[in-house]
Amino acid sequence: xxxxxxxxxxxxxxxxxxxxxxxxxxxxxxxxxxxxxxxxxxxxxxxxxxxxxxxxxxxxxxxxxxxxxxxxxxxxxxxxxxxxxxxxxxxxxxxxxxxxxxxxxxxxxxxxxxxxxxxxxxxxxxxxxxxxxxxxxxxxxxxxxxxxxxxxxxxxxxxxxxxxxxxxxxxxxxxxxxxxxxxxxxxxxxxxxxxxxxxxxxxxxxxxxxxxxxxxxxxxxxxxxxxxxxxxxxxxxxxxxxxxxxxxxxxxxxxxxxxxxxxxxxxxxxxxxxxxxxxxxxxxx
Numbered sequence: 289x290x291x292x293x294x295x296x297x298x299x300x301x302x303x304x305x306x307x308x309x310x311x312x313x314x315x316x317x318x319x320x321x322x323x324x325x326x327x328x329x330x331x332x333x334x335x336x337x338x339x340x341x342x343x344x345x346x347x348x349x350x351x352x353x354x355x356x357x358x359x360x361x362x363x364x365x366x367x368x369x370x371x372x373x374x375x376x377x378x379x380x381x382x383x384x385x386x387x388x389x390x391x392x393x394x395x396x397x398x399x400x401x402x403x404x405x406x407x408x409x410x411x412x413x414x415x416x417x418x419x420x421x422x423x424x425x426x427x428x429x430x431x432x433x434x435x436x437x438x439x440x441x442x443x444x445x446x447x448x449x450x451x452x453x454x455x456x457x458x459x460x461x462x463x464x465x466x467x468x469x470x471x472x473x474x475x476x477x478x479x480x481x482x483x484x485x486x487x488x489x490x491x492x493x494x495x496x497x498x499x500x501x502x503x504x505x506x507x508x509x510x511x512x513x514x515x516x517x518x519x520x521x522x523x524x525x526x527x528x529x530x531x532x533x534x535x536x537x538x539x540x541x542x543x544x545x546x547x548x549x550x551x552x553x554x555x556x557x558x559x560x561x562x563x564x565x566x567x568x569x570x571x572x573x
Contacts, residue, residue, distance in 0.1 A: 307467040313490045341503045344482045351462040351478040356515045358434045367397045368450045369438035370414030372494040374399030380505040388518040389526025398423045400446040420450025434460040440497035442470020451475035466497040525564040538563045
């Protein structure tokens, strides 16, 4: 079989500029390193991430305030992302109900390729610029909601398309990206940019970029839920009693807050189902 090359007049589609998350690793010859050298090198890069996230706090503060406002007015928080970024959004969304006692569906994580993509890659899913809006429409999204796109590269079509269409329809938009000046950030009203630079393994954004995204999402939903009154003092008083560890934690909270014994705390928690409700009942509220 003869390979026929295109003529010189053929117009190739040029590659986009290389983003910093795709640029070559600062480390090389990795296969020659000892295990200890590999671990220390990875850890040395990981230690740079908290400072980079700290620099983005002014942007994140604006996004948190916008999210609080929407949720206070009956809206929801949607995450859209692909690959690692999508999985992190699904993870953060799934942990809000058990941690803060909010309803399922208040925070919703959508990933390119659907739930199948949580466990395995779905070919070309992230390249579909129309699919994110279809996924959002399936949840009857309205202009009371807010959509946050998550993309390490900042150029994922699934995310860009979802943000652009949301914004066109008057829906608030934010993003978490790991490159400066990206198309995703341009499509979002409230962008959060944490430029994390080259990865230890070139282009493996599940590492530094993923760590930065996880930190930002932790901060976004935790600060939002505290602002919404879902934490008392420093305690998760609305957490779901989903296992014995959490039941024990709830009993300790009641014992500390009310100055009662374990047996009385256990009875209160059994009768009322949550730490907050048990405290209210005990205090006659």
